[in-house]
Amino acid sequence: MNDRAGEYKINLTGDLRYKSFLPKPLPPNPHIELDEDAILLLSKANRSLGILEGISRHIPDNDLFVSMYVRKEALLSSQIEGTQATLDDILDPNIEGNTNKNVADVINYIKASQYAKKRLNDLPICNRLLKETHEVLMLDVRGGEKNPGEFRSSQNWIGPQGSTLNDARYVPPNVEDMKEAMSELEKFLNNEDDMDPLIKAGLAHYQFETIHPFLDGNGRIGRLLITLFLMEKQILSQETLYISYFLKRNRVEYYDRLMEVRIKGNYEQWIKFFLLAIYETAEDAIATIEKIDKLHNTNYKAVEKTGRAAKTIKKVFEYLESNPIIDIKKTSAELGISFNAASNAVKKLIELNILKQTESSQRNRVFVYEEYLKIMRKDT
Template sequence: MTNRAGTRVSNLSGEMAYESFRPASLPPDPPIQVGGELLTKLIDANKKVAILEGLSSRIPNMSLFVSMYVRKEALLSSQIEGTQCTLEDILNPLIENNTNRDVSDVVNYIRATEFALERLKTLPLCNRLIKETHAVLLESVRGQEKNPGEFRYSQNWIGGQGSTIKNARYIPPNPNDMLTAMSDLEKYINNDDSLDPLIQAALIHYQFETIHPFLDGNGRVGRLLITLFLMEKGILTTPALYISYYLKMNRVEYYDRMTQVRRTGDYEQWVTFFLQAFADSAEDAIRTIDQLTALHDTNLLKFDTLTKRQRSSVLKVFTYLESNPIIDIQKTADFLKVSYNTVSKIVSILIEKGILEQTAKSGKAKIYSYTAYLNILRKDT
């Protein structure tokens, strides 16, 4: 079976025989047809991504928004893989004492994202960067026996729990074809293509998931690749666009449409689906930024009645809260290099102003939450 997406290849013989998929290199040949519904969705997605990008350059505390958004994306991307944990779990100030493996997975995804964004400043988006990011993702978590930072040397397959190569839903390229395909993909990412970058990002994500170069973590690395590519192309200057929520809500369609490309070579239906994901996700990010900005401005007004000295101390803790919306007094005091008593007094002021509330206790430590802020971020998780 061969179509413009690739061909099925026979491997081994006798009892051990199986067929793997060898993907054709990008861009598709014949070329993607940009017309009809695809074109309409492309214009809409580009418009919304441009509005989001414009917002990102205007908002003074954009870096705070992004650091929170990265955490939310890490959570959603990990949930697609079946990870069970909540936003509160990963924002818990006593996270080091929290040995929940699901939480460790998400925390590693955050580290991997931050690592990749930093690395992108010194290295083009290449296989080396992808492997290094993978190593951070799987560092000392449950995939660590799956060759972190290394492309696989063995055949993998995709199927339900307990499936074998005989009844797998999909068998990615064998190790030799995989290496060729990753080398071709690296060239495509770094070559100029006349296709719109959003279409390219959709094709790159499809291709990476189809190649499945790692024994574990392919989905998470493949979704991160979308953001990295759009930043590399200058479409985004901050990593404020993430599509994991859309993919999580449309998980079955997401997998079915990839399968359809491999089966029929119909890239257009896949790209159309992906452009909708971009448009919806950009809209969601714009809405979240607007809500967080409004909340920030409303709460700042509550400090107008304080003395100048009080206000400056309260602002220090308030700024910390916007990147750490769940706190305990000791850790906050240590981080801000102020006394425990000072933070304790400020926490009382923030409770009185209706900004903070005590939400839990861990041993002697009381845990306080910036609930209104968390409610905005918690949506969809």
């Protein structure tokens, strides 16, 4: 085993004896050597992020788009951990009454992401921020009994269900080593150096997953860390980049490449994989924004031509862009318009082929902005 990334350490004795991984602090020694392919990927990833940042600043109602994107990322990130939910579940207008454990996981991820972004105004990325975000993520959901907001005080391990410390695929650092490693990671994240932020983000994500400081929720916090770091470095101003779909699609390779660093000290292959993830994700986000922008412009023009009622219809149409599944009662309450005004606006939007009714039940009719949802549902 190459010890560039760390080494295995023996804990306890006799029948209780086991080995845990002790990671070396970042940056790697010797330093990362980028070959031609990696340099090209780095330049493509940075260029695509620049384009994404530019166009996301110019889309109409950026906040609405971002709120949809945050929900999509929350869903994908939770799906990696085995959560069974769809985008339509998350957008259900009556979600409060229909929340099950799967949906609750995703809603908590959305809250954790929003909390962390706001907290970045007061704190740098540090262990305190990660713990606070973890508390929001794990509150009252599965795993909520596993010390939300606290680093673990017992040994954890990664492996198939039923595996033990001795046959686990990977055993993270013991509790003392974990605390030390998280303190070193905090320093690395906040050190002023000339390392490209994308490489730094990739190394930080690898190190966080390797340390596995929480009893549950490490994957979701580790993926959120990437976005938070790029926002802190002002490469992104909003949460428009999410690599969960790429990691979900390449899940086996993702875990194999993390192990390759631990076993062989080969950070370079991990960095290439990470840069490819950033590049493909940024390109995907650019394509999504362009499609949504085009759809918005087409439908907005149609709404503007609706005559006297255009003002109310426009209001409902704009509401649809962050709530593409609606019912009339909740829409009228949210927008502060009468039930009849909301109902008439919905009728008009159906005539314009913007909205479709889903359920035949007259009592609690639900309407869907299908074309918009089709774009956002991609990959979920």
